[in-house]
Amino acid sequence: MRVALFVTCVNDAVYPATGIATVKLLERLGVDVDFPAGQTCCGQPQFNTGYRHETEPLVRRMGRVFADYDHVVTPSGSCVAMIRDNYPRIGHRAAAEGRGDELGRVAQSLVPRVYELTEFLVDVLGVTDVGAYFPHTVTYHPSCHGLRLLGLGDRPRRLLEAVKGLELRELPGAEECCGFGGTFAVKNPDVSAAMGIDKVRNAAATGAEVLCGADNSCLLHIGGILHRQDAPLRALHIAEILLSTEAEPQL
Amino acid sequence: MNARDRILARVRAAVEDAPEPPAVVRDYLVSHTPDDPAVVLDLLHENLADYRARVHRTDTAGVGALVSALLGARGATSVLVPEGLPPEWLAETGCVRVEDRPESTAAELDAVDSVVTGCALAIAETGTLVLDAGTAQGRRRITLVPDHHICVVRVPDQVVASVPQAMVRLDPGRPLTWISGPSATSDIELDRVEGVHGPRTLDVILLSP
Amino acid sequence: MSGTFVGMPAFPKAAREAVRDTTLRGNLRHATHTIRDKRAKAVAELADWQRLREAGSRIKDMTLRHLDDYLVQLEESVTAAGGTVHWAADAEEANRIVTGLVKATGETEVVKVKSMATQEIGLNEALAAEGIHAYETDLAELIVQLGDDRPSHILVPAIHRNRGEIRDIFREKMASWGRPAPEGLTDIPADLADAARLHLREKFLRAKVAISGANFMVAETGTLVVFESEGNGRMCLTLPETLISVVGIEKTVPTWQDLEVFLQTLPRSSTAERMNPYTSMWTGTADGDGPRAFHLVLLDNGRTDALADDIGRQALRCIRCSACLNVCPVYERAGGHAYGSVYPGPIGAILSPQLRGTTSEIDASLPYASSLCGACYEVCPVAIDIPEVLVHLRERVAGQGGPGHRLEKAAMKAATWAMDHPAAMAAGERLASRTRALHPKRPPGATAWTGSRDLPELPEEPFRDWWRRTGGGKNRT
Numbered sequence: 001m002r003v004a005l006f007v008t009c010v011n012d013a014v015y016p017a018t019g020i021a022t023v024k025l026l027e028r029l030g031v032d033v034d035f036p037a038g039q040t041c042c043g044q045p046q047f048n049t050g051y052r053h054e055t056e057p058l059v060r061r062m063g064r065v066f067a068d069y070d071h072v073v074t075p076s077g078s079c080v081a082m083i084r085d086n087y088p089r090i091g092h093r094a095a096a097e098g099r100g101d102e103l104g105r106v107a108q109s110l111v112p113r114v115y116e117l118t119e120f121l122v123d124v125l126g127v128t129d130v131g132a133y134f135p136h137t138v139t140y141h142p143s144c145h146g147l148r149l150l151g152l153g154d155r156p157r158r159l160l161e162a163v164k165g166l167e168l169r170e171l172p173g174a175e176e177c178c179g180f181g182g183t184f185a186v187k188n189p190d191v192s193a194a195m196g197i198d199k200v201r202n203a204a205a206t207g208a209e210v211l212c213g214a215d216n217s218c219l220l221h222i223g224g225i226l227h228r229q230d231a232p233l234r235a236l237h238i239a240e241i242l243l244s245t246e247a248e249p250q251l
Numbered sequence: 252m253n254a255r256d257r258i259l260a261r262v263r264a265a266v267e268d269a270p271e272p273p274a275v276v277r278d279y280l281v282s283h284t285p286d287d288p289a290v291v292l293d294l295l296h297e298n299l300a301d302y303r304a305r306v307h308r309t310d311t312a313g314v315g316a317l318v319s320a321l322l323g324a325r326g327a328t329s330v331l332v333p334e335g336l337p338p339e340w341l342a343e344t345g346c347v348r349v350e351d352r353p354e355s356t357a358a359e360l361d362a363v364d365s366v367v368t369g370c371a372l373a374i375a376e377t378g379t380l381v382l383d384a385g386t387a388q389g390r391r392r393i394t395l396v397p398d399h400h401i402c403v404v405r406v407p408d409q410v411v412a413s414v415p416q417a418m419v420r421l422d423p424g425r426p427l428t429w430i431s432g433p434s435a436t437s438d439i440e441l442d443r444v445e446g447v448h449g450p451r452t453l454d455v456i457l458l459s460p
Numbered sequence: 461m462s463g464t465f466v467g468m469p470a471f472p473k474a475a476r477e478a479v480r481d482t483t484l485r486g487n488l489r490h491a492t493h494t495i496r497d498k499r500a501k502a503v504a505e506l507a508d509w510q511r512l513r514e515a516g517s518r519i520k521d522m523t524l525r526h527l528d529d530y531l532v533q534l535e536e537s538v539t540a541a542g543g544t545v546h547w548a549a550d551a552e553e554a555n556r557i558v559t560g561l562v563k564a565t566g567e568t569e570v571v572k573v574k575s576m577a578t579q580e581i582g583l584n585e586a587l588a589a590e591g592i593h594a595y596e597t598d599l600a601e602l603i604v605q606l607g608d609d610r611p612s613h614i615l616v617p618a619i620h621r622n623r624g625e626i627r628d629i630f631r632e633k634m635a636s637w638g639r640p641a642p643e644g645l646t647d648i649p650a651d652l653a654d655a656a657r658l659h660l661r662e663k664f665l666r667a668k669v670a671i672s673g674a675n676f677m678v679a680e681t682g683t684l685v686v687f688e689s690e691g692n693g694r695m696c697l698t699l700p701e702t703l704i705s706v707v708g709i710e711k712t713v714p715t716w717q718d719l720e721v722f723l724q725t726l727p728r729s730s731t732a733e734r735m736n737p738y739t740s741m742w743t744g745t746a747d748g749d750g751p752r753a754f755h756l757v758l759l760d761n762g763r764t765d766a767l768a769d770d771i772g773r774q775a776l777r778c779i780r781c782s783a784c785l786n787v788c789p790v791y792e793r794a795g796g797h798a799y800g801s802v803y804p805g806p807i808g809a810i811l812s813p814q815l816r817g818t819t820s821e822i823d824a825s826l827p828y829a830s831s832l833c834g835a836c837y838e839v840c841p842v843a844i845d846i847p848e849v850l851v852h853l854r855e856r857v858a859g860q861g862g863p864g865h866r867l868e869k870a871a872m873k874a875a876t877w878a879m880d881h882p883a884a885m886a887a888g889e890r891l892a893s894r895t896r897a898l899h900p901k902r903p904p905g906a907t908a909w910t911g912s913r914d915l916p917e918l919p920e921e922p923f924r925d926w927w928r929r930t931g932g933g934k935n936r937t
Contacts (some may be wrong), residue, residue: 011923012889012923013889013892013922015919016922016926019923024933027933035932037882041875043879049868049872050855050856054869054872058876096770149834176833177789177831179789180831181830181832181833184828184830188828189909190472190475190480191479191793191829194485194793195789195831196913197912221913224913224914227913227916
């Protein structure tokens with residue numbers, strides 16, 4: 001089984017700890033992970049802002065870089081959703097514009113091999129107890145792409161519930177968007193911030209120490225608000241919690 | 252080119268290259284309720300009551316007294332009577348009978364206290380009465396302007412479980428009014444309040460043979 | 461669309477004011493959260509919901525694909541049943557037809573059933589210009605009309621008002637429109653509904669002409685359908701002598717049986733009821749029962765433009781239930797007015813720019829008025845993939861190269877170039893990490909982000925450098 005990590009551009013530049021945690025966690029579970037250096041970005045920011053044509057070179061690159069792997073694992077639900085939902089659309093549109101089926105073939109090849117981290121753990125490796133220890137109170141924000149597009153369902157929750165010492169607290173309004181939405185956060189800053197502030201208020205009301213998510217783009221936004229408010233709550237990616245052990249605590 | 256031709260031409264141009272969409276599949280349920288008349292009747296009762304209709308059960312022998320009691324409890328002195336209303340339904344009331352006539356004005360109807368009608372059918376799953384302006388139902392407006400409506404449903408003939416079962420029994424050529432509880436509104440803070448322009452009180456009599 | 465929305469500012473600007481209006485925020489939050497939970501319960505009662513949703517979606521797609529045939533069939537059916545069919549290519553034509561029909565009756569007053577289509581074309585204003593008073597009879601429309609306000613929701617146009625505000629509007633304004641509000645009117649919803657009943661009753665009883673829209677038109681039978689709750693619809697549809705219905709061409713369904721799907725999905729999606737209190741179905745005119753004259757005005761007004769767009773046309777499936785508004789986190793905070801259209805919320809964000817085009821500031825901003833969270837698609841009873849259409853319309857707006865978009869396009873191209881050259885991207889990341897001590901948390905020029913959020917601290921090294929340095933964590937460092 002050849003497994004590649006698609007770390008994503010945001011994690012590469014801003015949250016390397018999430019990428020590192022993903023690698024170490026998978027290694028601990030006996031999976032040999034490769035990081036093909038030619039990878040960059042899935043093209044989600046371009047595509048969702050209305051620049052489909054500008055996205056296409058990145059689709060081709062994703063296809064090339066990950067061509068030889070059985071599984072591509074990424075700690076970002078929204079990037080998986082981009083590939084699963086939008087790569088086929090991009091291929092379809094290109095064909096409709098008379099530009100052949102090259103992009104469509106990339107989508108067809110890539111889509112069945114790409115997994116969000118918690119999907120990979122639960123569905124492919126078949127584990128929910130990853131041997132983690134994290135003696136803290138945690139509330140989980142499911143993120144829209146994971147919740148509605150990927151249908152991650154209770155996978156993240158099952159993983160968290162199996163972590164020793166971890167107390168999971170119900171997040172009120174968990175299914176509501178945090179307000180990030182990529183360029184939405186800067187094109188509609190007031191509404192975006194209002195949504196984020198409500199999310200933070202709900203998270204704080206749980207009394208948890210950690211707000212956990214499976215998508216760092218949401219946590220970038222939520223974390224930015226937490227930092228501004230000087231809140232005692234800390235945003236943390238699920239990979240880092242799952243990596244945490246008694247010997248090597250992550251918090 | 253007139254507007255008709257212009258619009259039709261624009262429609263044709265718009266969909267010219269569109270592929271044929273997938274065929275409509277009607278694999279939804281014909282009914283959500285067990286095929287048992289007693290269960291269906293109980294569900295109708297429950298759903299009518301849930302939307303604040305007042306539900307009563309009686310048989311042919313008791314219907315006259317029940318109607319009389321309902322009119323009396325409201326203090327009604329006049330009652331609108333559609334053509335073909337079984338005389339025994341009003342046999343025991345002392346209310347003045349006002350006939351449903353085409354020339355009566357809205358103001359005249361407004362002066363009548365109550366109206367008694369039958370219906371075309373009732374739908375259990377939604378708690379709905381359907382009137383089709385047929386026998387014992389009268390013109391649409393007579394069940395609208397008076398503030399009190401007594402509607403008699405013949406059990407089990409006029410009771411169906413579901414909307415799809417109702418559709419096949421209705422004639423779209425007739426004016427149809429679907430009534431689910433007394434008039435209501437959700438316009439204030441999206442919360443339901445009963446009693447606006449239509450009858451504020453709806454009595455439903457489930458009439459067994 | 462209605463003149464009242466001309467010159468609306470772009471969505472972000474209008475939304476900024478709404479976000480800061482704490483009363484409005486409270487009103488919207490209360491109302492949308494109330495209905496959200498109820499809808500979920502009403503939908504959960506039907507085990508075959510997803511199949512009904514799929515059937516509804518396919519019925520609409522089939523109708524749209526052959527809309528020309530169904531419109532011709534509808535015209536024949538309505539005409540055969542005693543109605544008269546008119547066609548209006550745009551708002552102006554529709555207003556001219558309706559105004560002419562009202563004038564021909566000699567009346568100077570009409571009563572109206574709530575109708576999105578007549579709001580869209582600004583019919584009330586057109587009638588007023590000809591000396592005809594149009595009285596809105598839906599409770600929420602009455603609140604909007606008395607308050608000289610604009611609608612902010614498809615189903616509940618006065619959703620931005622709470623009970624106290626409604627009481628004040630009734631107390632202050634009812635007298636100048638007819639019967640005054642009762643002495644000592646309270647803000648109890650039942651009392652407010654009762655005040656509306658008394659105020660409107662005299663108008664219903666004397667009305668000779670009514671104007672409505674319709675939720676559905678059945679091509680096969682010529683039947684029109686209006687879903688309502690209060691009975692104002694029934695009053696308008698049955699008491700007057702003349703009924704004029706203005707209906708968008710996309711409201712057609714092919715067969716009588718098709719209604720059984722929407723009769724199940726619309727009320728549950730809309731008011732979260734198993735069935736709304738009143739649904740009226742009429743086919744042409746009926747002897748001695750209801751209006752003697754029935755006119756149907758079929759309205760295009762941009763619908764065929766939407767129909768011509770292979771991705772955008774799914775917006776025409778919309779049955780105006782407003783479930784997408786009630787569940788939308790953006791709508792909840794920005795309110796309906798910010799959308800600058802009678803069609804607010806997620807569906808408005810894809811419908812308005814298609815009906816009106818994307819040239820105005822507001823229409824060009826609407827496709828971006830979403831975080832693409834997908835809650836709207838999830839609840840839509842006809843499965844309109846609103847996020848898909850939003851992104852598609854963004855492409856159209858970006859392609860126009862309007863204000864801001866030229867620079868944005870250049871930036872996107874540059875980003876794509878960098879990301880297609882990993883060495884360049886890595887160099888950029890490395891530079892950013894090495895100079896991180898110099899980065900302020902709130903850099904000037906980034907206020908859109910930093911107005912309420914801090915930027916994250918950049919790491920010592922990007923992931924790819926860690927990987928190279930440590931051999932993926934395998935080398936001891």
